Amino acid sequence: MTKIFVAGSTGYIGKNVVKYALDNGFDVVTAKRHSDNKPGQLNKKLKVIKISNNDNNWIADLEKVDVIISCLASRTGEPKDAHLVDYKLNCLLLEKAKALKCSQFILLSAICVQKPRLAFQFEKLAFEEELKKSGLNFSIVRPTAYFKSLSGQIENIKKGKPYVYFGDGQITQCNPISEKDLSLYILSCIKDKTKWRKILPIGGPKQSITPKDIGKILFEIFEVSPKYKSFPTKLLDAIRLLLLIISPFSNWAKNKSELIKIAKYYATESMLIWDEKKECYDANMTPSTGKDTLRDYFYSIKNLDLQLEIDRDSKLY
Ligand SMILES: NC(=O)c1ccc[n+]([C@@H]2O[C@H](COP(=O)([O-])OP(=O)(O)OC[C@H]3O[C@@H](n4cnc5c(N)ncnc54)[C@H](OP(=O)(O)O)[C@@H]3O)[C@@H](O)[C@H]2O)c1
Incomplete structure (x- = not known):
């Protein structure tokens, strides 16, 4: 049976x-x-190596595996960390994959690198280039938005707070993918030769939804009367400008300004295939996989809440 090493195994996708x-x-x-x-x-088929504090030698010590799957990602998205993790750590893994004569290196990347503007996107692209020219068989998986990234407002909605979006709530669209569908897609790259030596943008089952649609679905599922609050994207520009002014004197402000830049990017760019010719995002051109929909995912969260309530109540009697 194929032996695989999964880097970033403590992360959401890993x-x-x-x-x-x-x-x-x-x-x-x-x-x-x-x-x-x-x-x-x-599990007898699972071996876990303990990494000692901030030590990259663990990569040098890796034993023989057939395939390396990298789900590594900077936890902060800040430029220095993105360089260290998304580029350098992946380069060390790639060197190891070559030394071990692995049959494949599968990289979890992101669809947003097709229109790069952020530090972490440039680091990811730089590593994608290293991988492409490495001579190793590779699959570069570039997913659309994750369910977890679209679930951040559930607790507020349940408390009766408004759903927040930028502009009219329809500036962006996405075709989100569940962690299960994405994981199965990543693993399918091992056997499916049509996914070898390819860059693979991928979304969930065909659907294209805006932030406003997501708000509507949440209000319906959690049975709360809809309330929306809109902010202009220019607000993010104004905050970033303030941070940039103090950046030369403060590393904190420098890092925060990159995070605001990331927020502006996701408030204005869709997580779909960018059609160069038409200069627009295209849901139909975005490849899709799996069965899980965002609506079903929100229902599963509601059902879990209900179950917890039942468990709590049953303890009272
Ligand atoms: N969020 C979205 O909607 C979305 C959409 C498309 C693509 N993506 C891309 O998907 C990728 C993975 O996302 P994710 O949410 O699964 O990431 P995540 O939950 O943040 O996990 C990151 C993983 O990398 C590990 N890591 C980070 N720095 C490390 C270091 N210095 N040494 C060793 N391990 C390190 C973390 O280990 P620790 O647990 O030890 O920190 C963790 O296992 C990212 O490249 C992201 O850009 C995200």
């Missing part, structure tokens, strides 16, 4: 890639910077 790889019978090796306090090794 941990799902590990779960579905084990479900599908792969032998899996991972590395962790911190302990999750789970007792012992739960």
